[in-house]
Amino acid sequence: ILNVEQSPQSLHVQEGDSTNFTCSFPSSNFYALHWYRWETAKSPEALFVMTLNGDEKKKGRISATLNTKEGYSYLYIKGSQPEDSATYLCAFRNDYKLSFGAGTTVTVRA
């Protein structure tokens, strides 16, 4: 069983504030770390695929960093907007499957 843990489980952010949250994963047998954004009744939206230690990726106001040696990744949201409200999932990729964390649910208050 691959333990992928995300914290916090949920958070509330005031519109305009920035926030970040964590994904921890096994540091051995690493292939890739995926981040998804999932809104209710929609398909999970792929945000980033990160493969190299020290990777930093950015998409608009959202960015992510990766530390494979210590087994963690951070996702950052800069200047949160109501449309950023969603559950953010990370998934550790081994050879053939994704092992998901339980997600961090972000609620942005106007």
Add this chain to the structure above:
Amino acid sequence: KAGVTQTPRYLIKTRGQQVTLSCSPISGHRSVSWYQQTPGQGLQFLFEYFSETQRNKGNFPGRFSGRQFSNSRSEMNVSTLELGDSALYLCASSPGPGASSGNTIYFGEGSWLTVV
């Protein structure tokens, strides 16, 4: 470019029945995986198909099966349904098999199955 398409979106079945769910991957993608989400368990890997062959299977009973066709479309089947099979079933597609670790994996909207 069309995304991953899953049908049906919602269905209700009775215990003991069987169900077949369908997934059409993104055009050109040859790898299809299936995941189950239940409230208490989160997303769990069911199986992965590539070039009509099941490459890997998760820790699910034999009642769960699947197949992939030559056009990469995939179906999964659950026989002798139990109440605990009520879940969201997600299909994912990617260009290549698991070893292509840098590929983005795209998900469909899922099929909601309720077993009564």
